[in-house]
Structures are given as structure tokens and as C-alpha cells.
Amino acid sequence: MHDHAHGAGGLRGGSNRRLLAISLSITSVVFVVQVVGAVLTGSLALLADSAHMLTDAAALVVALIASAVAAxxxxxxxxxxxxxxxVFGALINGVILIGLSVWIVVEAITRLASNEDAHVLAGPMLVVAIVGLLANATAMWLLSAAQRHSLNVRGAYIEVMGDLLGSAAVIIAAVVILVTGFGQADAIASLAIAALMIPRAIGLLREVFSVLAESAPAGMQVEKIRDHILQTPGVVAVHDVHVWQLTRGAPVFSAHVVVTDECFASGEAGGILSRLQTCLADHFDVEHSTFQLEPAGHVEHDAHV
Structure with a gap:
């Protein structure tokens, strides 16, 4: 897999590591701002969002290390x-997201169960939340192209997305408190942040486990690949087909292909191999493919054994 963002230009066209480093810088600065804001305003939602921002920073560090190792x-x-x-970097990110979500839920329920409106300074809370929203929007924009091709970057992208939605929830809560004085809106916003994070964490972990289980990539139609191979002149049959991926955007394919005896006799086997590899690369975006060409008799021997 290449360490650049496909199809993006300018700032977003940099390497994955450069984009992650810029996002980490933005996240770290906003985390400090949010912590100070949470302490000054007494906002649980803002504190939860700052904790999520800290997790984002840790996740980006993990993603940076994983990206360097992967290269x-x-x-x-x-x-x-x-x-x-x-993939392991994305796995760590997903586990962190789940743990953080549980913590937010416990804290929010505890505050709601007290039946007391928290004393929250909604004005400063609103300002800090808007700063967080703008920062997360910038980080998401930077990572949007690269996350389509890297599971690792996608893990960081999902965390930043969750933080952006969390900042939006904090903004709504601050406005509600300013207008109505309903302080419990802060705890409710915290629950909303957790509700936004959990499905994304589960989706990321599901994709990670799919890769580790060596399942075929999502959207990869194995039967269609088989049909393309069988349509190649000289090919009689195909078996032992395997499709998996090393990480997002890096599919791997292998198959045993039965060709006519005339292809071996006339020296056409090399041409068939080239056509098959070109077919996989052009039609299915599989750059790493391995084919074992066999005469018909060899297949019968394999089946017998």
C-alpha cells in the first residue's frame, strides 16, 4: 500500500504520516483548550469531549507509529x-473508543441520577465547543482522502469524526442551558457523545476482525473474478481461489488455473499469466496476484490426493 492520499491534491495530498502529524498537532492544542474550558465551566460534556480529544491524540500517535512501521x-x-x-493500530483505536464510551455513560448517568442541575458556565462552554468543532472539521478534511485507502488512517478519521459530533452536541447543550437554564442538558449531551462513538467503534473493530480473519474485502465479488479468469483464452478451469487483504486498500489474490496442454506446448503460458494479472489489476484493483498454471492432469492428481 502506498503512503499517500490517492486523488487528493494540495495539503491533503501529503503522505499519511504528514497528515496524521498535522492532525495530531491540531488535536493536542484543542485538547488543552478543552481541559481548561471544562475546569472553568464545570461542564461534564466538555470534559468528556476533552477526554475523547485526548484519546484522539493517543490514537493519532498510535497511527503515526503504525504508519511508520508499515512503511x-x-x-x-x-x-x-x-x-x-x-490493522493493529486500528484495533487499539477501536478498543480505546469502547472504553471511553463506557466511562462517559457512567459519569453521565451518575449526574442525571443526582436530580440536580449542574452549575455550568454555558457561555465559555459554547466558545470552547465551537473552537473544538472547527478544529475537528479541519482535521477531518485533512484525513478525508487518505482514510479511503488506509485502515489505520480511517481509525484516526473515525475518532476525529466522533469528536466533531461530540463538539456539536456540546454546542447544543450550551445553547439549551443559556436559553432555558436546564443544566442537565450537559449530562444528556455526554450520553449523546457516547451514543455517537459506540457504533463507529464497533464498525471499526468489525473491519479489523474481517482483515485478521482473512475474509474477502467488502465489495470484492469472488465469483465475478472467477468468471473473468475463465473467459481468458486457453483457460479450462480455476480452483483454490483465495482473496484477502493485508490492510484496507491492499487486497491479495491467489488461484490455481488449469490451462490447455497446447498452451504449455506452444509457450503461451507466460502470456496467459500476464493477461490474468493485468485483468486483476485493471478490473478489480488487485495489484498483488499469484497464479499457479496447471495442466488438466495435475488437477486430477490434486483432487485424488
């Missing part, structure tokens, strides 16, 4: 290189 070249021990490091 290391393959060797004799790790023949596919280190691209799976991005």
Missing part, C-alpha cells in the same frame, strides 16, 4: 512487509 520493507521473515501494523 518498512519486506524481509525474509515478513515477506508481506509490515502493512498489518496499520
Amino acid at each position: 518498512r520493507p519486506a524481509n525474509e521473515r515478513r515477506t508481506f512487509g509490515y502493512q498489518r501494523a496499520e
